[in-house]
Structure formats: structure tokens, C-alpha cells
Amino acid sequence: MNITLSQAEHIIMAAKEKAAEIGTKMNICVVDAGANLVAFVRNDGAWLGSADIAIKKAKTAVFFQMNTEKLSPLVQPGQPLFQIEHSNNGLITFPGGVVIKDANGELIGAIGVSGSTVDDDQTVAEAGVKAFS
Amino acid sequence: MNITLSQAEHIIMAAKEKAAEIGTKMNICVVDAGANLVAFVRNDGAWLGSADIAIKKAKTAVFFQMNTEKLSPLVQPGQPLFQIEHSNNGLITFPGGVVIKDANGELIGAIGVSGSTVDDDQTVAEAGVKAFS
Amino acid sequence: MNITLSQAEHIIMAAKEKAAEIGTKMNICVVDAGANLVAFVRNDGAWLGSADIAIKKAKTAVFFQMNTEKLSPLVQPGQPLFQIEHSNNGLITFPGGVVIKDANGELIGAIGVSGSTVDDDQTVAEAGVKAFS
């Protein structure tokens, strides 16, 4: 199963509200279970460079069926997945990409958020997913 | 001046309504005056390959400050802009990319639509822009 | 629903048999409904350049939910989709990419074949899909 546009819009709306609540300007996107873009928004004044990062975070989460923050320790120098970012036309392996699962625990997509600190990005991404669950 | 996210969402909502009205499944996006993505949606079941095309149509319209359909005759074999699509990491030069101007006639962005015939794409793109004017 | 590896291997085996029967050396692949690679084989001595073409044919068929041969007339100079190949990191719009549907008519993937004339490519691709139906 894939996430629907309606579900993606609901998730993005919740993420936007959290972004506003904590005073940040974000790029937020949702991809489906095939890592294809479903919906995207960029807050006025948000970093332009974060559009691609948000999309790559969401794709990365789907690509490896896990939140991007779980990859961060594994990609450090000397760690098992060092330089994995060179695959798949570029990965982003720091926090802000969070998987979206349906009621049966099946992966149906992921949200990617970028535009502030990685902690803020992660907070906004989680707020989006929480609104769906 | 750049288009705002709120304006982009208004335009996309109108385009979505037109797409539904004519029975099509579309990829719809809005880029700003810097050709950077502002908002994007893909209808459930729409062609996956049209996401990139919708975005490239909108970018192409901003890149050359004209609707993509004006480029179509100029890019034919023997015409002045033949093979221009090789620039800018890929252009799309058929209908479906339409510029968005403010009340003063200033370019503030563009809409790109892909997912059906180019006539349908153009119809949906124009419906989006009309809702803004 | 996505095609399974077992189904893809069955389809590729049938396509390989047809390729041998008509005396050709082919690159044959199957992608899933998200346009992601499931399985691939290259006959000994087949054109190296046809590996990428076979994969792009299969992806193109999924991207637009139609056999690539349907695109061929539409992408000619003066036709509506001229130069569409510049999207999606490269499309292939001549015969040899054929959609795969399940018993309910739902798209679950596509086969891509390249290595001979486009007629031969198409024949081999169709033989693969026929074995699945």
C-alpha cells in the first residue's frame, strides 16, 4: 500500500503547524513507498537549499525502511556505512526523515523536513507523522 | 517579489479542482521567481514520470519568462532553439508550464502540470493561474 | 501491489527463451510498480549499451503506465511530447518496454528489453509478459 495524497496533505499540515509553533521556516515533503514524491511545501523565507535535503531525507528513510537519524552513527568515519551517501544520486543521513506506517505496521511512505537545526527538523517530522497515526 | 506559499497553495487547489472536473490525474507544482520549488502535489494514481515533468515545465517557464507552449515551435529541428532541452539539467518545452504574474505584471513564479494530454495539462495550469489573478 | 521476484524471474525466463528462439542476444529487466529494479539479465555477447536502455524502457513504461511503443509517435518533431526524454534522468520512447498487469488489470511493473531491432525487442518483451498472464 502507498500513502494517499489526502493523507500526505494531512501530515504536511500538522508538520507546518509544528514548524510555526516553534518559530521555524521549513521545507516539508512526503514520498510514497516507492520513494516517489507525493507532496511538498516550502515556507516563505525558508532555506532554498533545504528543498532538496527534505526530499532526500524522505527518500533515504524509504530506501532503508528506517528514520534517517538511525543512519547518522553508522555513516561516520570508521563506521560500517561510511560514504553511503554517494549511492542513489545522493542520500541525507542526518535527522529529519521519518518513516510513515499504516495501522498494520506496513511502510507506506516517509516525511522529510529540512530548514532549521536537525533537532527542529526531527521535531517537525515527528509531529507530522504523529498526526497520521 | 516572489509568490508566497499561501498563494501557491491557492493556485494548486484551483488546479486540482479543474483536474478532477475534467477527469484527469495530475502532478501539479508551483515554483517561485528563482525557479525554486514552492509546492507540489501528485494525485493518487497519476503517472510517476510526470512529477519531474511538471517541475521541469514550471522551471522552464520561469527560466525563459514565458509559457512553455511558446517554446514548442522554437525547439523543432531547424528552428533557433533546437536541442535547448540539454541545458539546465533538462527542460520541458511542450505545454503545461504557465507563468504567474502579480497585479503589476511582474513575474513571481510559474505553475507546471503534467499527467494527461498536453491540452489537458495546459487547461489545468491555466485554471490554477486564473484563480490567482 | 508490486510484482514479486519470483514472478519477475518467470517472466525473464520466458523472454530469454524467446530471445534464443529468434537468435538474438538481449538485455532483459523487470521493474516494479514504483519503477525500481527487480531483476535483470544480459545474454553473453549482448550489446553493453543496451543494459541501460532495457532498464530505461521498463521504467518509462511504468512512469507513464503504457508500453513505450505508444510513446514513439508522440515524441516525434512537431508532436506533443517532443523531447520528453530529457525528464526523469532519461527516458527511452521506442518499442521494448511493456507494462505488466495483474489479474485485476492493476499495473504491477514492466519489462524492458534491448539488444536487437526494436521489433525483436518488442517480441521478446511481449513473450515475457505473455508467460505471466
Added chain:
Amino acid sequence: MNITLSQAEHIIMAAKEKAAEIGTKMNICVVDAGANLVAFVRNDGAWLGSADIAIKKAKTAVFFQMNTEKLSPLVQPGQPLFQIEHSNNGLITFPGGVVIKDANGELIGAIGVSGSTVDDDQTVAEAGVKAFS
């Protein structure tokens, strides 16, 4: 001499069996002595992002005529090949890419495996090569 498709299929079958035996879902591929793809399979439910990684591992092994795990220490910060991954449209320099040699010790190709821990990936790759020797 190059690996044949028949040999590649034999190697992949053995690797698939090992992957199943240790309870993993893998992307497995074989490339020839020219670093060109010969065969590829993705287990149902395996990480989508590992397809490209498996292929890059196999290519990397052929590119430098050594198993990818031998590159890992050399690509760390301060080491001689730091950032080599930027070449060749992207390398993968952690375990899972293993060279394949014929009876005379001549390199005829490589296997690449990705989808689990790098230790599991390496185990499956070695099982594939062992079946050939």
C-alpha cells in the same frame, strides 16, 4: 575472459540461498570484467536503496580489482584514498563487493550484495563466489 550469464546466475542462486538461510532480504548483482551489469535480483521487501549500492559495490570491486572491504581503511579521513567515492559516478567502499576469479586466478567479474549489515552482506557475497570456485 568474462563471466558468463550462466555462471552469474549460478552465483546469484547460491547467494540467494545464503541470504534466506541467515534470514535477510538482499539485493544481489554480478558484473563482468568490464564492470558492466550481467545479472541482478532484489528479494521481495528488500531495501530499495540497496539496489544501487549492490551494483556500486560490484563495480567498485572490478574497478580496483579487490574486494570492497579492502578499500574501507584506505578511504578514511587522513588516509590515502579519502573521498575516492566521488569518482566513477559514485563508489561504495564498505564490505559486500567481492571479486570473482577463474581457475587461473584471472579476474572475470564481481558480486555485489546489499540489504543487511555489512557483515551479512559480505557473508552472502562470499557464499555466492564460493559456489563458483
